[in-house]
Amino acid sequence: MTDASATVTPSQGFHEDGSPERLAIDTIRTLSMDAVQKANSGHPGTPMALAPIAYTLWRDYLRYDPETPDWPNRDRFVLSVGHASMLLYSVLHLAGVVEIGADGQKTGKPAVSLDDIRQFRQLDSKTPGHPEYRMTTGVETTTGPLGQGCGNSVGMAIAERALAAKYNRPGFNLFDHDVYVLSGDGDMMEGVSGEAASVAGHLKLSNLCWVYDSNHITIEGGTDLAFDEDVGKRFEAYGWQVIHVDDANDTAAFAKALDAFKACTDRPTFIQVHSVIGWGSPKAGSEKAHGEALGEDAVRATKKAYGWPEDAQFLVPDGVKEAFTAAVADRGKPAREEWEALFERYRQEFPAEAQQIDDLRHGKIADGWQEAVPSFPADAKGLASRDSGGKVLNALAPKIPALMGGAADLSPSTKTDIKGLPSFEPNNYAGQNMHFGVREHAMGSIANGMALSYLRSYTATFLVFADYMRAPIRLAAIMELPVVFVFTHDSIGVGEDGPTHQPIEHLATLRAIPGLDTIRPGDANEVAQAWKVALTHTHEPSVLVFSRQAIATLDREKYASAEELEKGAYVLGGAEEPEVILIGTGSELPMVVAAHEKLTAEGVKSRVVSMPSWYLFEKQDQAYRESVFPPAVTARVAVEQGGSMGWDRYVTSGGATITMSTFGASAPIAKLQEKYGFTVDNVVKVAREVMEKAK
Amino acid sequence: MTDASATVTPSQGFHEDGSPERLAIDTIRTLSMDAVQKANSGHPGTPMALAPIAYTLWRDYLRYDPETPDWPNRDRFVLSVGHASMLLYSVLHLAGVVEIGADGQKTGKPAVSLDDIRQFRQLDSKTPGHPEYRMTTGVETTTGPLGQGCGNSVGMAIAERALAAKYNRPGFNLFDHDVYVLSGDGDMMEGVSGEAASVAGHLKLSNLCWVYDSNHITIEGGTDLAFDEDVGKRFEAYGWQVIHVDDANDTAAFAKALDAFKACTDRPTFIQVHSVIGWGSPKAGSEKAHGEALGEDAVRATKKAYGWPEDAQFLVPDGVKEAFTAAVADRGKPAREEWEALFERYRQEFPAEAQQIDDLRHGKIADGWQEAVPSFPADAKGLASRDSGGKVLNALAPKIPALMGGAADLSPSTKTDIKGLPSFEPNNYAGQNMHFGVREHAMGSIANGMALSYLRSYTATFLVFADYMRAPIRLAAIMELPVVFVFTHDSIGVGEDGPTHQPIEHLATLRAIPGLDTIRPGDANEVAQAWKVALTHTHEPSVLVFSRQAIATLDREKYASAEELEKGAYVLGGAEEPEVILIGTGSELPMVVAAHEKLTAEGVKSRVVSMPSWYLFEKQDQAYRESVFPPAVTARVAVEQGGSMGWDRYVTSGGATITMSTFGASAPIAKLQEKYGFTVDNVVKVAREVMEKAK
Incomplete structure (x- = not known):
């Protein structure tokens, strides 16, 4: 268990009180320092400052069974200050959290071993620079980009309220857990945290507690350089309970604040803790303690100040881990066991609901929902895809209890309300329609948090505003969360609202995100x-x-089945051995089909391809891909009311795109389509040009 | 001047007091209603609610000469609620603002004529759906995406303070203007406005006044659905003066609030005005008055309620425009004339400074700065481009007085401080280094505002956080503002910080933005x-x-001059008639050059191309482009530590890319480069593969 034979005699340190508590706290601190020093990369200062906070929270409050870290009703601990990852890894180690494999089974290994900590920030280690969901058991969400953990936590707290409202029954409090966040000055400066805090205050999420580490230091220097607002007062304005703790080392005061959180039932709680970054080190209170190894001399000096053996590295004194693990488990394990027993009784009484909960836990949607997927008759007039999208969503929602989401104050336009169902509001957590307000960034981040707590979350806004929420979309991809981000008003088809509201580059920028x-x-x-x-x-x-x-x-009698969409791109119809391939997506598909029909009527062997998803298409084997786009046919035209970026891959240098090379303009859609060449005649013209070129 | 022969007898209306003020206000309202109705598209409700606010502000406060709307010391009016564009167009019309052409000369036309208003939201009109900078004189910034106007206004207020500190002299108050913003619930919900407000409060920008239209209505319904925080208290927390006006129609109360703003010298001012959306119409107070034409019946009913001729359209009653124009001009014209005279005296006494101001006004950098562009000797060890970037910035800064910017709390990492110069802080507006805090979104938006007020602004953060500020980057492109956005830590070269901090798709997503x-x-x-x-x-x-x-x-003796960069891509060196072309950008260039040298040593006729800017390359003529990439040479390899999106255009289907197809990982850079194939050996290997394919 220990790296040094020395038994620590906690006596010499200038701030040493000799308690087991201090021993554990300084173990967290020194593990963090040592790991960063060994990697020669990382952030030692915040783990050193917040060790007493994490210790108190985990040891005395968090309802968490280290042996069952996937217990659905566990309290959630979110490290929004992801750069302080060593704080979390140290705690996961000391709490004896066990590892759960990708298959959901225990691997028999610890979530984080001392060896894992020694591998901090190395390739394929379980201790990457920032905490990564799915990579390390006990990491509830991937954090690092500031403010995101805060947003995620609101989603987790919403999920808890929603699941409780849906599944709890008298005598069966299946869901009653809390969500804790450690956040810092960076989180508080980011707008996304303010948006998320406003949502949480509005929704009166009393199961949510943010601890704000106010250390007066940012990377450029003191917070007085750019950040001297009254953060506590701001959170009062959002409708939160606000508590101040003057010294992060005062664990009793922090415990009292947590008691106040537990006692508060009508608001989220914000605990502002004043701390000293790099506490105890020669660089304490300085931005130099933030983002780099302290240096060997400073590490030794700090250990000396802690009353720690200066030469010991990765030292966990005898008994520290055992005591910490026992404290967490003594509270968490019985709670979890009781819950399992309760759930078994629940299963007897409410088998359908219990089955739903099982499905949720396994990310599964109960069979049969696919049959609810509607089909639409051929219709030349047609309907906007936002409208058909709304119809599909409404057809599926009754079959998918975990489906929950909403729009950033645009549901009448995005058509994403589930009709007839109530809103998720503070007086009705059983409501299913979310109102995120005009807060796209928080919406994305909240949706990720909901997905991390079993819900199939979706969001909606206009495509151009994807720009406001790229960070959470990217994080959903990194975390492999099956969130559905709906974006309507997807091109210059927006019309009169003009260039600020007409997406151009957005399809490319989303297609460019891996996964x-x-x-x-x-x-x-x-x-x-x-x-x-x-x-x-x-x-x-x-x-x-x-x-x-x-x-x-x-008319799907005439053209291939829409079920082919699952292959990403497919031949809608046309000649077996075409002279030209016309490719369309979205609202341009009818135009491309009409051009195809015109060319066919003119005796040209034309093929029309629908290409709704590049991502799915790239997953197909080469034979399929070449069956859609035969290499010999270089005369190809892609039509999309967006930028051309990326299309060269499919049209090749022999082909052409009818796309946007500038921003759009404010005008009725027909005028814009004429101006920018999105007409059947132009598609036909360009098709003939590329055919000529291919000769 | 008028559309109807009727002289309005202001007597019948239920809220009609018969004053010239009400006549002007209702003119703004009815013009807005009529324009939206004619376009059958737009947002009538907010112009109707805020007409008294715009009227009072413009008529009695704004220091603005309608005949010289480009006067540098004019007060700025920012319509952050850009969807309420008809409010601005109506006011520009009634104030008699004249048009300034793209050449900076008066065109002899009005900025907005009644005919222009009739063309609301039509192709190529001066009255697009949202106000667009450069398209309509008097529009100080392009707005629509919510919160952006708020951010811009902080940049404008910063610019005013900076210019005043730099150029004002005793007796020469050249710069002392104010910046006014009309904002709404949507603006207030967006995180970017909170970030910007925190910056403004920190900087004590007493020249900044935000009017917040609190109308209790959002698109989905009442603000109680998602937005019931205490906004005023939040702004107090940011350090603003907060004033409430209970009724937007109470112009006296609003005037009093503006007086309080003018009197306040140590903080920005926030005026929360309670209004009724669609005031006076049958849809008043409802979300139905927000985003669509009222309908002909409702328009008539509203006019009747106003005591307006129900059949008159686009009616400007006799005298309304004349009185409004006169009121604005009577204050603005003498002020502007005095300023011109003052500036002439200033020019006598401070010719160098006056010349600088002239240059600023014309977006010109005084000749000679190009000579300060440094050059660097060949150096195999080299330096990070963030470091050379810092050196170049520091070499140029003394030559470019308008250059001003900073980082989002990362300047020690982005190397974007101008050394030896003080920070721009509330106690020193002469400082040049900005501290934006961890607020990327506001940083971008503020930089746009600074550029709109003559500064050559720059920003800096890590490339991955471009995701947090895409909206302002896009708006800079729409507005054609020469802002410089610096992004460092541009690839998996970030190393240990891992996938959350390693850009993959970001180069593609930026290259995809037009302009x-x-x-x-x-x-x-x-x-x-x-x-x-x-x-x-x-x-x-x-x-x-x-x-x-x-x-x-x-070694530029051995390879082509770096000045070729201005063509976007250029041949660094190698064979005249190559068998293979190797393309590199950024930190991968040395690897590509080494592979080229290895291939050359192995007898392969290889060419190496540096391709720093796709944008500049696409501006070259076809002959040049084909001189770099001869069509006959299809064996091409592009190497870039980012995603492959878009590269197919340059490597063609005969070529290959060595790029990232997944997110990165946390590890030292050398391990990552080995894992993902970014090694000289792999470049050589892939080069030989494409050569084989090309045979």
């Missing part, structure tokens, strides 16, 4: 299949891109 | 040229992408 399935369906039946694919994904987030304007519903 | 020059220089001399190009741009924002890790400085 994200961006789907732009081309008619109502593709919309239905797009939702189906998105909900079938278990490890990928999806972006569903819908139009504002009507799209004809194709 | 944005994204430059990723490949050695210190390209860094120097990149800064030169960025500062030469007058109508394009630039993104400068720099590495965390060292890059060898190429």
Whole structure:
């Protein structure tokens, strides 16, 4: 268990009180210092400052069974200050948290061993620079980009309230856990945390507690350089209970604050803790303690100040781990066991609900939902894909109890309300329609948190505002969370609202994110299949891109089935050995089909390909891909009311794109389509040009 | 002047007091209603609610000469609620603002005529759906994406303080204008406005006044659905003076609030005005008055309620425009004339400073700065491009008085401080280094505002956090503002911080924005040229992408001059008629050069191309482009430690990319480069593969 034979005699340190508590706290501190020093990379100062906070929270409050870290009703601990990852790894080690494998089974290993800590920030280690969900058991969410953990925590707290409202019964408090966050000055400066805090205050999430580490230091220097607002007062304005703790080392005062959180039932709680970064080190209170190894001399000096053996590295004094693990487990294990017993009784009484909970835990949607996927008859007039999207969502929602989401104050436009169901509001946590307000960034971050707590979350806004929420979309992809991000008003089809509201580059920027399935369906039946694919994904987030304007519903007797969408791109119809391939997505598909029909009528051997998802297409084997785009046919035209970025891959240098090379303009859609060349005649013209070139 | 022969007899209306004030206010309201109705698209409710506010502000406070709307010391009016564009167009019309052409000369036309208003939201009109900078004189910034106008206004207020500190002299108050903003619930919910407000409070920008239209209505319904925080208290927490006006129609109360703003010298002012959306219409107080035409019946009913001729459209009653124009001009014109006279005296006494101000006004950098662009000797060890970037910035700063910027709390890492100069802080507005705090989104938005007020602004953070500030980057491109966005830590070269901090898709997502020059220089001399190009741009924002890790400085005796960077891509060296073309950017350039040298030594006719800017390359003529990439040579390899999106255009289907197809990992850089194939040996191997394929 220990690295040094020395038994620590806690006596010499200038701030040493000889208590087992201090021994444990300084163990967290020195493990963090040693790991950063060995990696010669990382952030020692915040773990050193917040060790007493993490110790107190985990030892005396967190309801968590180290042997069952996937217990659904565990309290959540979110390290929004992800750069302080060694704080979390140290605690996971000392708490004796066991590892759960990708298959959901215990591996028999610790979540974080001392050897893992020695491998801090090394390739393929379980202790990467920032905590990564799925990589290390006990990491509840991937953090690092500031403010995101705060947003996630609001989603987790919402999920707890929603699950409690849905599944708890008299005598069966299945869901009653809390969500704790450690956050810092950076989190508080980021707008996303303010947005999320406003949502949490509005929703009166009394199961949510943010600890704010106010250390007066940022990377550029003191917070007085850029950050001297009254953060506590701001949180009061959001409707939170606000508590101040003057000294992070005062564990009794912090415990009292946590008691106040536990006692408060009508608001979230914000605990502002004043700390000294790099506490006890020669660099204490300085930005120099933030983002780099302290240096060997400073490490030794700090250990001396702690009354720690200066030469010992990765030292866990005898008894420290055992005592910490026991303290956490003594509270968490019986609670978890009671819960399991309760759940078994619940299963007897409410078998359907229990089955739903089992499904939630395993990220599974009960069979049969696929049959609810609607189909739409051919219709030349058609309907906007936002409208068909709304219909599909409403058809599926009753079959998928975990489905929950909403819009950033645009649901009448995005059509993402589940009709007839109430809103999720402080007076009704059984409501299912979320109102995120005009807060796209928090919406994405909250949706990720909901997904981390078993819900199939979705969000909605206009495509152009994807720019406001890219960080959480990217994190959903990194975490492999199957969140569905709906974006409507997806092109210059927005019309009169003009360039600020017309996406151009956005499809490319979403397609560029690894592990994200961006789907732009081309008619109502593709919309239905797009939702189906998105909900079938278990490890990928999806972006569903819908139009504002009507799209004809194709006659699927005449053209291939929309179920082919699952392959990403497919031949809708046309010649077996085409002279030219026309490719369309989304609202441009009818235009491309019309051009194809015109060319066919003119005797040209034309093929029309629908290409709703590059992501899915790239997953197909080469034979399939070449069956859609035969290499010999270089005369290809792609039509999309967005930028051209990336299309060269599919049209090749022999082909052409009809795309946008500038921002759009404010005008009725027909005028814009004419101006920018999105007409059947122009598609035909360009098709003939590339055919000429291919000769 | 009027559309109807009727002279309005203001007597019948239920809220009609018969005053000239009410006549003017209702003119603004009815013009807005009529324009939206004619376009059958737009947002009537907010102009109707805020007409008294805009009227009072413009008529009695704004220091603005309608005949010289480009007067540098004019007060700025920012319509952050950009959807309420008709409010602004109505006011610009009634105030008689004249048009300034793209050449800076008066065109002899009004900025907004009644005919322009009739063309609301039509193609190529001066009255697009949202106000667009450069399209309509008097529009100080493009707004629409919520919160952006708020952020811009902070940049404008900063610019005023900075220019005053730099150029005002005793007796010469050249710069002493104010910045006013109309904002709404949506603005207040967006995190970017909170970030910007915190900056403004910290900086004690007493020249900044935000009017917040609190109308209790959002698109989904009442603000009680998602937004019931105490906004005023929040602004007090940011350090603002907060004033409440109970009724937007109470122009006296609003005037009193503006007086309090004018009297306050140590803080920005926040005026919360309670209004009724769609005031006076049958849809008043409802979300139905927000985002669509009222309908002909409702328009008539509203006019009737106003005591307005129900059949008159686009009616400006006799005398209304004349009185409004006169009121604005009577204050603004003498002030502007005095200023011009003052400036002439200033020019006598401070000719150098006056010349600088002239240059600022014309977006010009005084000749001679190009000579300060440094050059770097060949150096195999090299230096990180963030370091050479810092050196170049520091070499140029003394020559470019308008250059001003900073980082989002990362300047020690981004190396973007101008050494030896003080910080821009509330006690020293003459400081030049900005501290934006961990607020990337506001940073971008503030930088745009600074650029709108004559400064050559720059920002800095890590490339991965470009995700937090995409909206302002895009708006800089839409507005054609030459802001320089510096992003360092540009790839998996970030190393141990891991996937949350390693950009993958970001280069593609920036290259995809129209009108944005994204430059990723490949050695210190390209860094120097990149800064030169960025500062030469007058109508394009630039993104400068720099590495965390060292890059060898190429021997430019042996390879082509870095000045070729201005063409976007250029042949560094190698065979005249190559068998294979190797393409590199940024930190991968030395690797590509080494592979080229190895292939050359092995007898392969290899060419090496440096490609720092796709944007600049696409501006070259076809002959040049084909001289760099001869169509006959299809064996091409591009090497970039980012995603592959877009590279197919340059490597063609005959080529290959060595790029990232997944997120990165936490490990030392050398381990990552080995894992992902970024080694000289792998470049050589892939080069030989594509050569084989090309045979």
